[in-house]
Amino acid sequence: MLIDHAADLELATTTDQLWAGAVKVFASLGFDHAIYLSVDSDFENPFVCSTMTGLYDETPAKDDPFLIYACDRYEILNLGAEFIAGHPYVSDADRAFVERAAQQGFRAGLGLPMRLKGSERFGGFLLGNALDRVTFLERITPRAEEIRLFCMIIHRRIEELAEPENTTDASKPRHALVPEPLPQGFDVLTPREAEVLLLLAQGHTRKRTAHVCGLSVHTVSDYAKHGYKKLGVSNRAQVAALLFGQSQA
Numbered sequence: 309m310l311i312d313h314a315a316d317l318e319l320a321t322t323t324d325q326l327w328a329g330a331v332k333v334f335a336s337l338g339f340d341h342a343i344y345l346s347v348d349s350d351f352e353n354p355f356v357c358s359t360m361t362g363l364y365d366e367t368p369a370k371d372d373p374f375l376i377y378a379c380d381r382y383e384i385l386n387l388g389a390e391f392i393a394g395h396p397y398v399s400d401a402d403r404a405f406v407e408r409a410a411q412q413g414f415r416a417g418l419g420l421p422m423r424l425k426g427s428e429r430f431g432g433f434l435l436g437n438a439l440d441r442v443t444f445l446e447r448i449t450p451r452a453e454e455i456r457l458f459c460m461i462i463h464r465r466i467e468e469l470a471e472p473e474n475t476t477d478a479s480k481p482r483h484a485l486v487p488e489p490l491p492q493g494f495d496v497l498t499p500r501e502a503e504v505l506l507l508l509a510q511g512h513t514r515k516r517t518a519h520v521c522g523l524s525v526h527t528v529s530d531y532a533k534h535g536y537k538k539l540g541v542s543n544r545a546q547v548a549a550l551l552f553g554q555s556q557a
Contacts, residue, residue: 310333310337310454310455310457310458312512312516313329313333313458314333314457314458314461314462314520315461315512315516315519315520316329317329317330317333317461317462317465318461318465318519318520320465320469321469322469323357323466323469323470326462326465326466326469327344327357327466330342330462331359333458334435337435337448337451337455338437338439338447338448339417339435339436339437339448340359340413340414340436340437340438341358341359341360341412341413341414341417341434341435341436341437342357342358342359342433342434342435342436343356343357343358343359343360343363343433343434343435344356344357344358344431344432344433344462344463344466345357345358345369345372345374345375345431345432345433345434346422346423346429346430346431346432347369347370347375347429347430347431348428348429349425349426349427349428349429349430351370351371351375352370354368354369354370355429355431355470356369357466360409360412360414363408363409363412366405366408367401367405367408371405372405372434373398373402373405373406374387374419374431374432374434375430375431376402377395377397377398378419378421378432379421379423379424379425379430379431379432380424380425381421381424382421382424383421384418384419384420384452384453384456385418385419386416386417386418386419386444386445386449387406387416387417387418387419387434387436388406388409388410388414388415388416388417388436389406389407389409389410389415389416390415390416390439390440390441390444391416391441392406409436413436413437413438414434414436414437414438415436415437415438415439415440416436416437416438416439416440416441416444416448417434417435417436417437417444418433418434418435418436418448418449418452418455419432419433419434420432420433420434420435420455420456420459422459422460422463423463432459432463433459433462433463435455453552454510457506457507457510461520491550491551493539493550494539494550494551496538496539497535497538497539500521500531501531501532501534501535501538502535503521504517504521504523504528504531504532504535505531505532505535505536505539505544505547506551507520507521508532508544508547509544509547509548509551509552510548514528514529514532532544535547
């Protein structure tokens with residue numbers, strides 16, 4: 309499963325090693341190109357991992373339309389030249405940037421915000437390929453939520469590896485993997501309960517869930533038990549039915 313690849317990649321010890329592994333997984337999902345991009349709250353100090361050489365030569369990374377328009381909410385967006393008609397608010401300069409990306413093979417893609425404006429840093433992933441709009445929607449969009457979970461785990465590991473050694477604090481709480489909004493009814497859960505239940509519902513073992521979340525297996529079991537009770541279910545299969553058995557907006 310895709311989540312297993314993410315757990316394995318969390319063992320990477322350098323950003324380059326992690327990114328190389330993530331790019332291979334993205335390729336297996338049908339993406340020709342992948343970008344991870346984040347900036348400070350004032351759009352400065354961009355951090356970029358990318359398969360697209362020279363994309364930011366004319367347009368600085370901090371001016372990527374994804375940062376400007378897509379990082380106000382945790383919504384997966386369809387991006388690229390094939391979907392530009394659905395974003396009439398973008399500027400002419402932004403359209404030129406999108407067209408340059410299309411010339412390199414990024415015609416259709418997903419924009420997946422990992423942190424939003426207002427955070428100390430914000431940004432996320434842009435994953436794309438050369439498919440036309442209809443084919444992209446048929447082949448890629450149905451797996452968007454699964455892809456987002458994979459990206460959340462890779463994002464968190466990137467943040468950990470990119471953090472300067474002198475600011476690392478093992479006692480500092482790790483950010484939750486699960487972004488809001490969750491499906492209706494899940495607002496009764498704490499962020500940790502939601503994080504644990506989502507991973508378990510994806511088929512992750514309790515041992516791997518503990519590794520991904522930085523918890524003990526016993527603590528994972530406690531969070532699962534409390535979460536099940538709040539949702540009125542008794543196992544991970546019932547959580548999966550609530551999470552993934554509904555139609556996506």
